Amino acid sequence: MNRIVRSLAWVAAGAAAGVAWAKLTKRKQDAGTAPQALRHSGTRTIETDRLILRRFKVEDAGAMYHNWASDPEVTRFLTWQPHVSVEATAELLEDWEGRYENGACYNWAIVLKELGEPIGSISVVDQNDTLRKAHVGYCIGKKWWRQGIMTEALAAVIKFLFREGYQRIDSRHDPNNPHSGEVMKKCGMKYEGTLRNYDWNNQGYCDACFYSILAEEYQEGGHCL
Numbered sequence: 130m131n132r133i134v135r136s137l138a139w140v141a142a143g144a145a146a147g148v149a150w151a152k153l154t155k156r157k158q159d160a161g162t163a164p165q166a167l168r169h170s171g172t173r174t175i176e177t178d179r180l181i182l183r184r185f186k187v188e189d190a191g192a193m194y195h196n197w198a199s200d201p202e203v204t205r206f207l208t209w210q211p212h213v214s215v216e217a218t219a220e221l222l223e224d225w226e227g228r229y230e231n232g233a234c235y236n237w238a239i240v241l242k243e244l245g246e247p248i249g250s251i252s253v254v255d256q257n258d259t260l261r262k263a264h265v266g267y268c269i270g271k272k273w274w275r276q277g278i279m280t281e282a283l284a285a286v287i288k289f290l291f292r293e294g295y296q297r298i299d300s301r302h303d304p305n306n307p308h309s310g311e312v313m314k315k316c317g318m319k320y321e322g323t324l325r326n327y328d329w330n331n332q333g334y335c336d337a338c339f340y341s342i343l344a345e346e347y348q349e350g351g352h353c354l
C-alpha cells in the first residue's frame with residue numbers, strides 16, 4: 130500500500146513539475162514575443178522644415194557622388210571608401226533600390242528642399258525585430274556641415290522609427306569624430322559608454338561611443354507617438 134501511495138505521490142509531483150515547466154516555457158515564449166509587432170512600413174517619405182527624406186533612386190547617382198560619396202573628408206570615420214566614379218555610385222543605388230521591396234529597409238536620401246537634390250543619407254544599419262531595436266548611421270556633404278541638418282534629419286527618423294514600433298534606437302561614433310555624438314545628444318540620445326576597439330573605419334580600429342534613446346523616455350520628453 131505504501132508503495133502505491135509513494136508511486137501516486139511521484140506521479141502527482143511529476144504532473145505538478147510538468148505544469149510548472151509548461152508555465153515557465155510559456156512565460157519564456159511570451160517574453161520572447163515582441164509585445165508589439167513592428168509595422169515595417171519601410172522607407173516612407175518624411176518632411177521636415179528644410180528637408181525631404183525619401184527613397185534613393187538611381188538618378189541620384191550624380192548628386193550622391195558629387196555632394197558627399199566621393200569626398201574622403203566625409204568618409205574619414207566611415208567604413209566605406211570614397212566612391213571612384215558616378216558609375217560606381219549608380220551601381221550601388223541600383224542595389225539599394227532593390228532593397229526597398231523589403232519593408233524592414235530604412236534608408237533615406239536627405240534632400241535639401243532649397244537645392245532639390247540629396248546631400249546625404251540616414252539609414253537603419255542594423256536592427257533586431259525581437260528586441261525591437263534599431264541602429265542608425267548617417268552622413269552629409271561637407272558643404273552642409275554645422276547647419277543643424279543632421280540634427281533635423283535624425284530627430285525626424287527617431288520619431289518615425291518609434292512610430293514603427295521600435296522601443297530602442299541607438300547609434301555610435303568614433304571618439305575622434307565627436308561632432309556625431311553631439312548630433313545624437315541634441316536628439317535626446319543618452320551616452321551609454323565607450324567600447325574599446327569595437328569598430329573599424331577608414332582610420333583603422335577604433336573605440337565606439339554608444340548613445341541610445343528609449344520609446345518611454347521619448348514620450349516622457351513630451352513627444353507623441
Ligand SMILES: CC(C)(COP(=O)(O)OP(=O)(O)OC[C@H]1O[C@@H](n2cnc3c(N)ncnc32)[C@H](O)[C@@H]1OP(=O)(O)O)[C@@H](O)C(=O)NCCC(=O)NCCS
Nearest residue numbers: 203267268269274275276277278279280302308309311312
Ligand atoms: C557628423 C555629421 C553627421 C554632423 O552633421 P551636421 O549636420 O553637421 O550636424 P549639426 O549641424 O546638426 O550639428 C549638431 C551639433 O554637433 C556639433 N557639431 C557638428 N559639426 C560640428 C563642427 N564642424 N564643429 C563643431 N561642432 C560641430 C555642434 O555641437 C552642433 O550643434 P550646434 O551647431 O548647435 O552647436 C557630419 O559632420 C558628417 O556627415 N560627417 C561625416 C560623416 C560622419 O562622420 N558620420 C557619422 C559617423 S558616426
